[in-house]
């Protein structure tokens with residue numbers, strides 16, 4: 001009896017590992033493009049924008065981001081009400097299966113705060129995007145001037 005148990009357990013463990021490896025993460029199906037940061041003077045927070053494309057069959061949920069260059073990063077959404085522009089924190093941004101989500105000025109964005117050192121126009125800043133299953137995607141965001149409206153205008 002003992003003999004059987006010790007032989008079965010390693011096989012069971014191997015089977016579980018194989019099943020886990022076959023399950024793709026959210027981040028694996030996401031392609032990031034047009035990634036840029038609007039750098040503002042002084043200690044003002046910087047908006048970060050990116051286009052996310054989901055090549056997978058399941059929706060992915062962007063939860064937030066982090067970067068070694070900033071003390072904190074939050075997911076925000078801007079809106080205009082009666083000519084007044086506001087922004088609010090949001091918990092997540094869905095990227096539909098075989099679809100896109102755009103973070104762009106006036107809409108969803110990442111708010112990067114407390115730069116650890118001055119970020120200059122032209123710098124490439126690595127930002128790690130985090131998804132609801134805990135998976136992550138690194139993308140290089142190019143720092144652009146305050147009057148920029150897209151990744152390349």
Ligand SMILES: [Cu+2]
Nearest residue numbers: 076087109111
């Ligand atoms: Cu914001």
